Amino acid sequence: MSRWTTVATNGRKRWAAVVAGGALVLTAALSAAPASADTAQAYPVTMTISPFNAKKTATGCKDIYWWVTVSGLKSDTSYSFTTSAKQGTASPITGSLVSYPLKNGKNKVAGYVCGSTRKAGPYKINAAVRVSGKVQGAAEARGTLKVTPALDINGYDTSKGFYVYGYPDPAIDMKGKEVKIYFKKRGTTTYKVVGKTKVNSSGKWGFTSTKLTYGHVYVGYAGSTYVLKAKSDSGQIVPAGTSSANSLSLG
Structure with missing residues (x-):
């Protein structure tokens, strides 16, 4: 005959069957190991x-x-608050309270982001409250940063055909992305794709074609989850010596 009891293992309890003076330990514990030290503890401050x-x-x-929504702060205690958003191995975006001090309830946090240095994509946001360096509360969430790139188009005639090129912003997001070149011949009403290319490691794309003659041309990007759909202004390919707004000289 057996009976069930609990035994402590590394601070957790799990079930064991006691049979004839020996313990047969079940292979699966009732509670899984916590994901991290922060989420494992029951802090006095919840966030x-x-x-x-x-x-x-x-x-x-x-x-x-x-x-960041907080509860459990005491009026007679001095708290330090930190929060940041991080993507991969890049330096984190440091957050700061819009209104000080930290309070029970909802607190607005601002993070300063420059398009050329902070990559679009998913971010892991962390926040913590400490007293004398000891964590009293912590939280984690996932954020998303997106961008609509800015595309430009330039061009000139060459012996191999008309050459169009551009430097899309932000380069940090557009390197390796595919762009398509759209052309509308003078006297027609419909743009057609005449080619495609990728933005190189220097942040530039370039495309040469004999199909590019007098008419209008622009470059477009189809878009992705974080780097959204975009297109440049239209450039007009005109005869050499002709000057007009957004004109690109041919010949």
Whole structure:
């Protein structure tokens, strides 16, 4: 005859069957090991993060925002608060409170993001509250940063055909991306794809074709989850010596 009891193992309890003075330990513990030290503990301060789903600028910089909701803060205690958003091995986006001090309830956090240095994509957001260096509360969430790239188009005639090129922003997101060249011959109304190419490691794309004659041309990017659909202004290919707005000289 056997009976069931619990035995402590590394601070956790699991079931064991006691039979004839010996213990047959079940292979699976009732509770799984915690994912991390922060999430494993029952802190006196509880925190949750409302993550950002933001768009950065193709050029320049701006603030993005997320919110940290806190409860359990005591009025007679001095707390330090930190929060950041990180992607891979890149340096994190440091967040700072919009209104000080940290309070029980919803706290708005700003993070300064420059389009040329912060890559679009998913981010892991962390927040923590400490007293004398000891963590009193912690939280984690996933945020998303997107961008609509800025595309330009330039061009000139060569012996092998008309050459168009550009330097899309932000280069950090557009390197390796495929762009398509659209052309509308003078006297027609419909743009057609005449070719495609990729943005190189220097942040430039270039394309040469004899199909590019008098008419209008632009470059487009089809878009992805984080780097959104975009196209350049149209450039007009005109005879050499002709000057007009956004004109590209042929011949």
